[in-house]
Amino acid sequence: MTTTVYDLMIQDAPLDEKERKLVKEVAKELTEKIQELLVIDWRKKQRTKARVKNMIEEVLDSLPESYDDELWPKKCSEVFMHIFEKYPGQGHSVYTH
DSSP states (O other): OOHHHHHHHHHHHHHHHHHHHHHHHHHHHHHHHGGOOOTTTTGGGGGHHHHHHHHHHHHHSOTTTTTTTTTTHHOOOOHHHHHHHHBBBTTOOOTTT
16 A cells, blocks of 8 residues: 555656655655555445544644645545545455455
8 A cells, every 4th residue: 555655646746865755755755554444335434434544634633844734635536536445444455355
């Protein structure tokens, strides 16, 4: 998950090498924190979906300044949609089947 989230976050972002390292750390932190929220059927519960979205926004808030007011919400949305589509919950993903 970390690599895919990282790839999503750096796409279309004007980053230098130092910023890329920071983004990699943010992607790793998000991946670790989000696991506990991805319970069985998390996508069916509005409250749990909101918690996942909030967690993504909270963690991505530490992205570099290169993520401006236009790029940051776009990345939050892309990461949420990726997790929503690929991770049904309880440790399962489309990559582990």
